[in-house]
Amino acid sequence: MSGNSASWKDFLKSIASFNGDLYTLTAPPFILSPVSLVEYSQFWCEHPELFLAPNFIGGKDAKDESTLLERQIAVTKWFIATLRSQYASRNETLGTEKKPLNPFLGEVFVGKWEDSSKEKKLGDTVLLSEQVSHHPPVTAYSIINEKNNTYLSGYNEVKTQIYATSLTLNVKQYGNAILEYRDLNENYLVTLPGLHIEGLLMASPYVELDGKSYIQSSSGYITVIEFSGKGWVSGKKNSFKAKIFKDKKSMDKKGTPECTISGQWSGSSSIYYGDKYKKTTPFYDAATSSPEHLKVKPISEQHSLESRKAWKDVAEAIKEGSFEKISESKSKLENAQREKRKQETDTNSPWKVRWFKEVDDSTIPALGQKSDQPFLNLCEIGGFSKYNVPSGTFNSDAKSKTAVHWRFNDEAFKNEKEIVI
Ligand code: HCR
Numbered sequence: 001m002s003g004n005s006a007s008w009k010d011f012l013k014s015i016a017s018f019n020g021d022l023y024t025l026t027a028p029p030f031i032l033s034p035v036s037l038v039e040y041s042q043f044w045c046e047h048p049e050l051f052l053a054p055n056f057i058g059g060k061d062a063k064d065e066s067t068l069l070e071r072q073i074a075v076t077k078w079f080i081a082t083l084r085s086q087y088a089s090r091n092e093t094l095g096t097e098k099k100p101l102n103p104f105l106g107e108v109f110v111g112k113w114e115d116s117s118k119e120k121k122l123g124d125t126v127l128l129s130e131q132v133s134h135h136p137p138v139t140a141y142s143i144i145n146e147k148n149n150t151y152l153s154g155y156n157e158v159k160t161q162i163y164a165t166s167l168t169l170n171v172k173q174y175g176n177a178i179l180e181y182r183d184l185n186e187n188y189l190v191t192l193p194g195l196h197i198e199g200l201l202m203a204s205p206y207v208e209l210d211g212k213s214y215i216q217s218s219s220g221y222i223t224v225i226e227f228s229g230k231g232w233v234s235g236k237k238n239s240f241k242a243k244i245f246k247d248k249k250s251m252d253k254k255g256t257p258e259c260t261i262s263g264q265w266s267g268s269s270s271i272y273y274g275d276k277y278k279k280t281t282p283f284y285d286a287a288t289s290s291p292e293h294l295k296v297k298p299i300s301e302q303h304s305l306e307s308r309k310a311w312k313d314v315a316e317a318i319k320e321g322s323f324e325k326i327s328e329s330k331s332k333l334e335n336a337q338r339e340k341r342k343q344e345t346d347t348n349s350p351w352k353v354r355w356f357k358e359v360d361d362s363t364i365p366a367l368g369q370k371s372d373q374p375f376l377n378l379c380e381i382g383g384f385s386k387y388n389v390p391s392g393t394f395n396s397d398a399k400s401k402t403a404v405h406w407r408f409n410d411e412a413f414k415n416e417k418e419i420v421i
Contacts, residue, residue, distance in 0.1 A: 008203040015200065016164050023102040023137065029323055031205070033090065033098030034315035036307045038109045040100070041129035041141035043085035044152060044177070046291035048113045048125050048145075050078040055148045056121070060183050063219070069258055072221040072244055073271070075179065075188050076261065077284050079215060079225075080242070083265040084286040087195065087207045088238065092266075097197060097205040101311055103131035103139065104337045105351055109307040110421050111294040115147075123147025126421055127294055128413065132353045132406055133157075134337075138175070140356040142408040149182040155356070155406035156192065159390075169197035169205075172390045175406075178374050189216040189378035191392030193227055208237070209265075214392050216382035218374070220247040221258075227265075238266040248382050303419050355413045361386050361403040375405065 007028035014025050045051050053074040058067035090098045109129040115122040122145070129141040132155065140155040154177030161170045173192035180187040194211035209227035216222050225242040243257035250257075256275050261283050263269025268287065270280040302309040314333065317325035344350055361376060379386045385398035388405075 012167065012200060015162055015169070016167065018162060022099070022160050022169075027099050029318060029321045029326055031096065031099055031203075032318045032326065033094075033100045034311070034318040035098075036101040036103045036107065036109070036311055037137065038103040038107050038129050038131050038139050038307050040086065041109065041139060041143075041156075042111070042127055042294045043089075044082050044141070045113060045125060045127065045143050046085045046293065047078065047081045047289065048115075048122055048292060049117065050074070050081050051125070051143070051152070052122055052145060052148050052150055053078065054181050054186070055150060055183065068217070068219040068221060069244070071181075071184070071186065072215070072217055072219070072223060073259065075215055075217070076223045076225075076242055076244065079190060079213070079223075080240070080261070080265050080269065080284055081286065081289065083209070083238075085291050087209060088266045091206045095204070096199070097207050101314065102137060103134075103307070104310070104333065105131055105134040105341075106305055106354065107131040107307050107310060108303075108305050108354065108419060109296075110419060111296040112421055113292055113294060116292060128355050128408075128421075130354055130356060132356050138406065140353075140406040140408070142355065142413075151178075151180045151182065151408075153178055153408040154190075167200045169200065171195045171197070174388060174390060176375065176391050178378070180374060185218075187218045187374040187378065189214070189375065189382065189384065191215075191384070193225075193392075194390070198229075209240075212392060214382065214384070216248075216378045216384065218378060218381065220381065221245070222248055222251055222382055224251060236264055238264045240265050240269070297420070301420075306419070354419075355409055355416070356406045357409045357412075358404050359407045361405060362401075375407075 011025065011027050018025055054071040057070045057074060111127050113125040115124055125143060125145040127141065127143050129139060132138050132140045136157055138155055138157045141153065143152040155175040157174040159172045159174065163170060172194055175192060177190040178187060179190060191214045193209045193213045195207050195209050197205045198208055199205045208229035211227065213225045214222060221244060223242050223244045225240055228239045230237045240262065242261040244259050245251040245257050259271055259273045261269055261271045266286050268285040269283045271283040272280045296308065299309050299312060304310060310333065313329035314326060317329050376386055383395050385393045385395050387398045387400040387403045389398050389400050
């Protein structure tokens with residue numbers, strides 16, 4: 001038995017009896033990632049051309065059915081293209097899924113994707129990601145392309161549960177993402193899939209997506225994406241089937257979708273229209289579409305709240321695989337954070353979140369009134385719950401009484417003086 005598997009055994013024992021907060025568990029160095037979870041927001045936009053594509057479909061005022069369907073397909077393609085980086089990239093490049101660093105309150109990660117198009121029609125796209133809560137861990141983000149008036153903003157919180165018999169870690173995502181194409185006057189609610197971590201017994205964990213994700217457009221079109229893994233019907237890992245319906249009513253009736261896309265989100269997929277399943281054409285190939293990585297300032301130019309600067313020593317210790325150095329540098333950072341929180345309590349000056357604010361949606365809109373907030377309108381169109389329930393829950397299944405969501409505070413960002421992108 002290698003040294004690695006010996007400490008893995010202890011880790012498994014602690015997982016089997018854990019209390020819901022994975023971050024309290026001490027994991028062996030080889031499973032630790034030197035990357036903080038606040039960085040994961042960048043995976044939403046590693047294909048900027050797909051993120052911005054709907055802007056170039058039909059004229060700005062085009063609202064005919066075929067244009068709207070084409071845009072829905074384009075948004076679906078962008079979403080499918082985000083999944084490989086989000087959920088499979090550690091496994092593919094490092095051989096296993098890793099435990100990310102648990103961001104501290106106020107930690108930020110920023111950068112930009114420079115326009116790489118020949119015609120320079122994309123413009124630069126900026127990422128702002130901020131840890132807005134530490135207990136429970138919540139990351140909020142905004143991805144901004146001013147040239148095309150396109151904005152993605154959302155937040156993410158995960159709740160984990162262990163299935164002790166199979167040693168599978170089950171993860172539910174809370175939060176949502178709102179994608180706005182403001183020049184088109186069109187927006188989309190993207191719900192986040194469930195996932196589970198398999199392979200724990202063999203010390204080679206990997207993510208499998210499960211359940212469904214929905215993409216609800218303000219035009220009425222809705223995509224429902226169903227995920228399945230190795231053990232399911234197709235037998236292939238990272239499989240999905242996405243159906244695009246004209247509206248929620250058609251989806252509920254389970255009639256023929258406008259189109260169906262299927263395949264592997266980490267590999268290739270194909271599409272067919274209506275019920276002509278024999279006439280499939282290629283849709284997306286993750287293996288041949290390389291991700292465009294975010295441009296981040298060198299650490300020497302970063303603010304102390306910026307993730308890579310703050311975690312520098314810990315990240316180096318993880319790369320070295322030195323258990324002592326990891327716990328020493330981690331304790332230093334965590335103790336400083338504890339001290340900061342104590343001072344804030346003592347002086348009655350709570351930490352101020354930088355670029356996001358909590359909005360309570362429980363009382364708005366008043367009965368029968370249309371809201372000016374995309375999230376509430378999209379929930380209304382698709383029948384989704386506006387409450388703090390697992391992402392993609394429908395109204396009728398909602399079990400929570402609070403509806404408090406993190407939203408981008410553009411004014412705060414406009415007035416930002418300290419953190420340079
Ligand atoms: C579950 C997970 C932390 C959360 C990560 C999320 C859900 C975060 C938001 C991103 O947009 C999408 C995303 C992708 C990641 O795949 C997912 C992580 C996978 C593993 C990690 C666990 C907390 C780590 C468990 C430790 C294992 C390896 C033993």
